[in-house]
Amino acid sequence: MKSQKTFTFASVWLLLLFIILAVFALFPLYAITLASFKDGKELLRYGLNVKWDLAIMNFKNYHQILWGIDTGAKYGMWYKNSLLIMVIFTAFSLIFSSMVGYGLAMYNFVAKNIIFTGVLIVLIVPVEIIMLPLYKLSINLHIIDTIAGVILPFVVAPLPIFFFRQYAIGMEKEFMDAGRIDGCTELGIFFRIMVPLMAPAFSAMAILQALGSWNSFLWPLIVLRTQEKFTLPIGLATLLTPYGNNYNVLVAGSVLAVIPILIIFIMFQRFFISGLTVGGVKG
Amino acid sequence: MPAKTTWVRNLFYSKKVAPYIFVAPFVITFLLFFAYPLVSTFLMSFQEVLPGATKYIGLANYKKLSDPDFYLAIKNSTKYTFWTLVFLVPFPLIFAVFLNSKLMKFSNFFRSALFIPILTSVVVAGTIFRLMFGELPGSLFNTIAGYFGAEPQKWILHPMFVLVLLAFWRYIGINIVYFLSALQSIPQEIYEAAEIDGAGKLDAFKKITLPYLKPVTIYVLTISIFGGFAMFTESFVVYSGNHSPNGIGLTMIGYIYLHGIEFNDFGFGSAIGLTLFVIVMAINIIQLKFFGMFKKEDS
Numbered sequence: 029m030k031s032q033k034t035f036t037f038a039s040v041w042l043l044l045l046f047i048i049l050a051v052f053a054l055f056p057l058y059a060i061t062l063a064s065f066k067d068g069k070e071l072l073r074y075g076l077n078v079k080w081d082l083a084i085m086n087f088k089n090y091h092q093i094l095w096g097i098d099t100g101a102k103y104g105m106w107y108k109n110s111l112l113i114m115v116i117f118t119a120f121s122l123i124f125s126s127m128v129g130y131g132l133a134m135y136n137f138v139a140k141n142i143i144f145t146g147v148l149i150v151l152i153v154p155v156e157i158i159m160l161p162l163y164k165l166s167i168n169l170h171i172i173d174t175i176a177g178v179i180l181p182f183v184v185a186p187l188p189i190f191f192f193r194q195y196a197i198g199m200e201k202e203f204m205d206a207g208r209i210d211g212c213t214e215l216g217i218f219f220r221i222m223v224p225l226m227a228p229a230f231s232a233m234a235i236l237q238a239l240g241s242w243n244s245f246l247w248p249l250i251v252l253r254t255q256e257k258f259t260l261p262i263g264l265a266t267l268l269t270p271y272g273n274n275y276n277v278l279v280a281g282s283v284l285a286v287i288p289i290l291i292i293f294i295m296f297q298r299f300f301i302s303g304l305t306v307g308g309v310k311g
Numbered sequence: 312m313p314a315k316t317t318w319v320r321n322l323f324y325s326k327k328v329a330p331y332i333f334v335a336p337f338v339i340t341f342l343l344f345f346a347y348p349l350v351s352t353f354l355m356s357f358q359e360v361l362p363g364a365t366k367y368i369g370l371a372n373y374k375k376l377s378d379p380d381f382y383l384a385i386k387n388s389t390k391y392t393f394w395t396l397v398f399l400v401p402f403p404l405i406f407a408v409f410l411n412s413k414l415m416k417f418s419n420f421f422r423s424a425l426f427i428p429i430l431t432s433v434v435v436a437g438t439i440f441r442l443m444f445g446e447l448p449g450s451l452f453n454t455i456a457g458y459f460g461a462e463p464q465k466w467i468l469h470p471m472f473v474l475v476l477l478a479f480w481r482y483i484g485i486n487i488v489y490f491l492s493a494l495q496s497i498p499q500e501i502y503e504a505a506e507i508d509g510a511g512k513l514d515a516f517k518k519i520t521l522p523y524l525k526p527v528t529i530y531v532l533t534i535s536i537f538g539g540f541a542m543f544t545e546s547f548v549v550y551s552g553n554h555s556p557n558g559i560g561l562t563m564i565g566y567i568y569l570h571g572i573e574f575n576d577f578g579f580g581s582a583i584g585l586t587l588f589v590i591v592m593a594i595n596i597i598q599l600k601f602f603g604m605f606k607k608e609d610s
Contacts, residue, residue, distance in 0.1 A: 038414045046415075049406070049483075050424040056439045056480065057427070059451070063442070076442045076451050124336035131333025135326065143334050146341050153349065154541050154591065156564050157584035160571045161348035161355065181344040184336045214329030243432035245544045246564070250572060261434040268438075268551040275442060282435040289430045297423055 057286070064089055064283045068276030089280035099267060099277055102255050103284075106263035109175070110242060111288065113259060117179045117241040122233055124184045126226065129192025130218055134204065144193075151186040156246065163250050173253040182247070188233045195229040196222070235296045242289050260285045352581045360577035372582035381583070383558050384566040385590070387470070391562070392539025394475040399482055400531055406483070407490030408520060422491065426484035433481075437548025440477045441467070467549060470560045474545050482538075486531055493527035494520070529602050533595055540591045543568065563587045 059076040065085040093103050132144055162181055163172075171177035199222065207217035223230070245261045252258055258266070264281050267274040322328050359368045406425075410418045428436070443451040444466035453463040466473055497519070505515045543564035547553055550560045553568055561569075563583070571580025 039416055042409055042412070042415050043417075045409070046406075046417075046421040050421055053425045053428050053480065053484065056436075056443065057431070059443070060435075060439045071442070073447060073449055076439065076445075077449070077454070127333045128337040131330045135330035135333070137327070137330040139334075140330070143337065147337065150341065150345055152537075152592075153345075154537055154588065156541050156543070156567065157588050158345065158348035158352055159567070160577050160580045160584070161351040162344065163572070164351070164577070165344070165348060181340070184340040189337060208324075213323035214326065215323065215332065218333070239430065243434075245433060245547075246568075261432045264434045264438075265548065268548065275438070278438055279442070282431075282438055285435055286431055290427070293427070293430055297426075 060279050061283050064276075064280040066276075068273070071275050071279070072273070089276045090284075093277040093281045093284075099274055100255075101263065101267060101277065101281070102258070103263065103281055105256055106258050106260045107284070109257060110260040110285075113175055113178055114238050114241045114288075116175070117183060118234055118237045120179070120183050121185055121188060121237045122230055125188035125233065126192045126223065126230065127218065128184065129189045129194075130196045130222060130226075132189070133193045133196035133199075134201065147186045147189050147193075151190065155182070159246070159250060162247075166251055172251055173257055175257075177251045178244075178248050178259070185237070188237065191233060192226070192229055195226055199225060231296050235292060238292055239289060352584055355578050356581040356585050358578045368578070372579045373586075375579055376582065376586060380558060380561065381566060384561045384563045387559070387561055388540050388542065388563045390471055391474060391478075391542055392536060394471060395478045395482075395539050396532065396535055398475065398479050399486055399535055400528065402479075403483055403486035403531075404490050404524065404528065407487045407494055408516070410487065411491060411494045422484075422487065425487055428481045428483075429485050431481070433544040434548050436477060436481055437545055440473055440480075441549050441551075444473050468556070468559065470546070470549070470555070473549060474542070474560070477545055477549070478542075489527055489531055490524060493524055497523045525602070529599065532598055532602075536595050536598065537591060540587060 056076075059078060062078065062080070063071055063076050065087070066081075067084055067088070070084060092098060093101060096102060128147075132140060132147075166172045166177050166181070169177075171180060203221050203225070204217050207221050212220065243261060244259070245265075248259050248262050249265070252262055255263070255266075260281075264278060264285065267278045267281070356372055357367060357369060358365050359371075409415055410422055415421075431439075445451075445453070446463070446465040446467070447453070448457070448463040450463075450466075452466055456462070456464060501519055502515055505519060510518070541564055542562050546555065546560035546562055546565060550556075553561075553565050553573065555561060564587075567580050567583045567587070570576045570583065
């Protein structure tokens with residue numbers, strides 16, 4: 029009887045704690061969504077608040093950001109660029125990283141350890157310190173201010189390689205031999221047999237890479253020059269002024285910017301933790 | 312099988328050639344977009360880089376580092392990293408243990424709810440926090456401060472408070488997920504055995520849970536140290552650009568951006584970058600040594 033009681037008490041306290049935490053996590057998003065329907069002057073005067081007042085709420089900010097009224101924002105283009113970059117980056121990143129991770133896990137070859145050490149080195153060197161020569165290189169390669177310039181330098185990413193390698197190590201090598209007997213090429217074995225088996229790992233890395241691409245800031249800020257080429261975060265950042273007079277359009281643009289990634293998260297979240305656990309952060 | 316295609320076929324069927332095809336994407340991008348820029352960062356840090364007239368100037372770039380703004384940037388980045396470690400390691404660990412507990416109801420819902428903030432870009436998150444911490448009396452935090460009888464504050468003049476809270480909000484969920492995944496790999500039998508031996512909940516936590524969480528804790532610490540020193544965007548958005556009042560929001564990456572991109576001084580920018588790298592590596596090596604990561608028996 030006693031243990032039954034402590035069970036309930038502890039559960040209630042834990043529930044209370046996590047309700048507070050969940051409110052802390054979700055409240056700012058609720059507040060910004062509410063604010064996006066309010067007038068710019070109201071926002072300047074009161075900042076974010078939780079006052080429901082249907083009389084002063086309307087879609088004006090959305091109208092303003094989508095048509096670039098007053099600010100000249102090319103929101104539709106930024107959105108399109110961000111979506112395009114996210115899809116291309118995620119697709120190529122998953123193909124290449126899984127190939128490399130799989131190659132390192134499944135074969136024995138001379139340069140294997142050197143290449144794996146290379147992956148680890150890329151993993152620990154902060155990319156920020158090579159930004160300047162990378163910028164110079166992008167100018168020389170004529171990929172400055174292009175989608176390729178945003179994607180290429182980071183498309184083969186060390187963390188997914190590491191993750192796919194860990195995942196592939198745990199797989200049965202017999203499948204490969206079965207494929208060989210059936211006359212598959214080595215690449216065929218990978219794409220036809222192993223990739224489907226690695227589906228959970230792909231889901232986990234898809235969300236990670238899509239999120240990284242969608243929210244990426246410093247490199248696109250450096251590599252993109254013209255308004256028409258900007259991604260969403262860079263475009264939104266141009267609306268920041270020290271006087272804060274664009275905040276009404278900025279909040280509307282921010283709310284729309286969160287939507288696609290939220291959809292992806294809801295679609296993939298089931299796989300996320302399982303994928304992360306299998307690949308193991310334990311190293 | 313036609314003879315002329317035999318060698319091509321063999322290429323695709325060869326177990327010797329295949330691994331090199333698989334790792335080729337990494338090797339190419341590693342050489343072009345990592346090794347080459349890294350070497351040129353090193354070389355440029357000893358050069359004055361001007362269009363068409365680059366010359367070797369020895370340690371002059373490193374001597375320029377005795378700049379009050381550089382020390383300010385180091386101070387700000389170090390303080391930020393310190394406070395994010397204080398809040399973003401122990402709390403997620405404890406919350407993950409709670410979420411993993413059998414007593415916890417709806418733990419999947421809460422895990423997802425706490426994870427959602429990381430989905431916002433730093434630009435969006437920064438905008439939200441900038442508005443919540445507005446300086447006018449009607450702003451959210453000044454209203455809250457008002458309930459406790461405090462005067463309206465110019466919150467953004469307290470960069471550490473705003474930026475660390477922003478980091479806590481954005482990263483708590485992902486760190487909880489890291490700890491949770493490690494917790495779920497602990498075999499339940501160990502806890503059952505401990506219970507039979509009469510160990511209490513706290514004993515089990517100290518003697519079983521914490522040792523099992525050591526590797527993931529070290530991982531979170533390491534990435535948090537790198538992340539803390541690499542912070543730039545948060546400050547950029549909260550202060551509407553790279554120029555905050557008296558440099559209170561200047562970080563080390565902001566300092567590289569200022570000299571490298573804004574002033575176009577690649578040589579000096581590279582010297583700052585390498586110095587940052589040495590600092591971060593030194594701190595992480597000390598941290599890893601402290602936790603005994605280099606000892607054989609732990610690996």
